[in-house]
Amino acid sequence: MTRRQAPPAPSRGATPLKKRGDGLAALAFLSPSIVTFVIFVLAPTLGVLYLSFYDWNLLSDGTFVGLDNFERLASDERLLRVYGSTAYMALVILAVNVVLGLLLAVLLEAKMPRLLRGFFRLSFLFPFVVSASAVALIWRFLLNKDLGLVNWFLGSLGIDRIDWLGSSVWAPISVIIVNSWKTIGFSILVYIAGLQAIPGALKEAAIVDGANAWTRFWRITFPLLSPTIFFLVVINTINSFQIFAEPRVLTQGGPGDASRTIVEYLYDRAFGDFDLGYASAIGITFMLILIVLTAIQFRFSRRWTFYE
Amino acid sequence: MDVLRVSRLLSRTATFVILAVAAIAITAPFLWIFRGAFAASDAELYKLPPSFDPGNLTGANFGKVTEQVPYFRFFANSIIVSTTVTIAQLVTCSTAAYAFARLRFRGKGVLFAVVIGSLMIPIQVTIVPLFLVMSKLSLTNTLWSLILPGIFSGFGIFLLRQHFLALPYELEEAAKLDGAGHFRTFARVILPLSGPSLATLGILCFTYWWNDLLLPLVMISDTERQTLPVGLVLLAGRFSTGSLGTIAAGIALAIVPVLIVFLAAQRYIVQSIASSGLKL
Numbered sequence: 151m152t153r154r155q156a157p158p159a160p161s162r163g164a165t166p167l168k169k170r171g172d173g174l175a176a177l178a179f180l181s182p183s184i185v186t187f188v189i190f191v192l193a194p195t196l197g198v199l200y201l202s203f204y205d206w207n208l209l210s211d212g213t214f215v216g217l218d219n220f221e222r223l224a225s226d227e228r229l230l231r232v233y234g235s236t237a238y239m240a241l242v243i244l245a246v247n248v249v250l251g252l253l254l255a256v257l258l259e260a261k262m263p264r265l266l267r268g269f270f271r272l273s274f275l276f277p278f279v280v281s282a283s284a285v286a287l288i289w290r291f292l293l294n295k296d297l298g299l300v301n302w303f304l305g306s307l308g309i310d311r312i313d314w315l316g317s318s319v320w321a322p323i324s325v326i327i328v329n330s331w332k333t334i335g336f337s338i339l340v341y342i343a344g345l346q347a348i349p350g351a352l353k354e355a356a357i358v359d360g361a362n363a364w365t366r367f368w369r370i371t372f373p374l375l376s377p378t379i380f381f382l383v384v385i386n387t388i389n390s391f392q393i394f395a396e397p398r399v400l401t402q403g404g405p406g407d408a409s410r411t412i413v414e415y416l417y418d419r420a421f422g423d424f425d426l427g428y429a430s431a432i433g434i435t436f437m438l439i440l441i442v443l444t445a446i447q448f449r450f451s452r453r454w455t456f457y458e
Numbered sequence: 459m460d461v462l463r464v465s466r467l468l469s470r471t472a473t474f475v476i477l478a479v480a481a482i483a484i485t486a487p488f489l490w491i492f493r494g495a496f497a498a499s500d501a502e503l504y505k506l507p508p509s510f511d512p513g514n515l516t517g518a519n520f521g522k523v524t525e526q527v528p529y530f531r532f533f534a535n536s537i538i539v540s541t542t543v544t545i546a547q548l549v550t551c552s553t554a555a556y557a558f559a560r561l562r563f564r565g566k567g568v569l570f571a572v573v574i575g576s577l578m579i580p581i582q583v584t585i586v587p588l589f590l591v592m593s594k595l596s597l598t599n600t601l602w603s604l605i606l607p608g609i610f611s612g613f614g615i616f617l618l619r620q621h622f623l624a625l626p627y628e629l630e631e632a633a634k635l636d637g638a639g640h641f642r643t644f645a646r647v648i649l650p651l652s653g654p655s656l657a658t659l660g661i662l663c664f665t666y667w668w669n670d671l672l673l674p675l676v677m678i679s680d681t682e683r684q685t686l687p688v689g690l691v692l693l694a695g696r697f698s699t700g701s702l703g704t705i706a707a708g709i710a711l712a713i714v715p716v717l718i719v720f721l722a723a724q725r726y727i728v729q730s731i732a733s734s735g736l737k738l
Contacts (some may be wrong), residue, residue, distance in 0.1 A: 283671045288490075426586050434583075
């Protein structure tokens, strides 16, 4: 990938008029975003902070409870369990997207008829545009223990029936499979874009030098692809920690909390129990975790991404 | 020499087999659900191994879908919400992206940091106060409560800014010399050059809001005002007679429009992600 060149600064100092900048125009161009940001992002974000100090159930007036909600967080064993299962599912989904996605994208670069390549690309990407709740409903049938197609297929290979949705070992794995199945196409697409940006001349030179495919991949493709990989790690981390629809429709978070995600837990506290203050405190922990994860990734990225 | 040729043949076969297996694993569930939508009975659908008999197909399931839930209302609601959010987002994001890419003003760095920071505050975190904001504005249980929260998009601004930055500056210089102001430069020079990236943002935005389950679940209480993702869950759960064929028909009906939009525009997505250097 080539680094984008910054545009030349608009004729700095060429005309005295320009020196004042484009403040008014900028305000006009930015105002739709600023207004919607303030009302629908900033205010609710501050609202989360504010609510987390209150005990409020929508009906009565809220009472200020100081740090009570945060003390509850510390003693909420379920919260810890839910974070555990969320992290487990999110990390595996992330790994599947980044590793399997790369493998499939690289294989797609092989010589083949255009039409076939187009067919593969389309079929990989298609689940990405279908709603998660439709996807989860389809898989709820496919993964049914007694009547599902998946167990029938495994049975024909001599594998015993698996209780995909009802056992605490397999339920999170089902969520992982279904979510990865849905999201991997996007990762593949981003990889394809990254691979196409690698100059062909570099590969040809390596072939002339006698490097085999394996060496070419690790010495040329992989380093040049590192910004793409980094982008996917960040985006997939943020996305896979936010899963809601798949566990909701597939397993209702169960059995127990085995496949429950943090968003589901927050949703149930807020709109099931109407425990809005506590749900807000959970929201804050979630936001902090996302910020820390992203910051860590940015820090590490300097070590291993390579910008041309 | 021969060893080389054999190994090349082997690796090509392996490549093809892996891709084919992945493609089958991804498309088979859709084929199964489309077939199920036309199945005459549930017993037929649950028959293993799955069989396909063209003589046994029926369109009756689609009729049952609309009998059991106000399916077309769900559909219309989803269309209204997703298209409105998409159009609004294209406007707010492209204008903001132009300001960040081309204008000089005080506080630009800070504002852009805010945009990037907003990527880390997903709607799932702010859903509770968002619900309160909407009920303060008396907008809960209306489609506005699903449209308004989607209009600002940090991701969209970022994506378009990256693309605008990559556009050659000479064209705008020419427009400036002709006396064009910022608005005309934006509308006549920048936007026409940005088809693929606008299309990409449009598709990503449309599919996200077409598919969202959480926001309608929180905001909407009347069945009549629900969107498709919740509608499908209703069809499968509370209201349904439990017929698999009916649910399959509902899912198939929901998939077809995205399939069409997707087939029409997929070329742009690949192009634009390739050309705008989608990276952090």
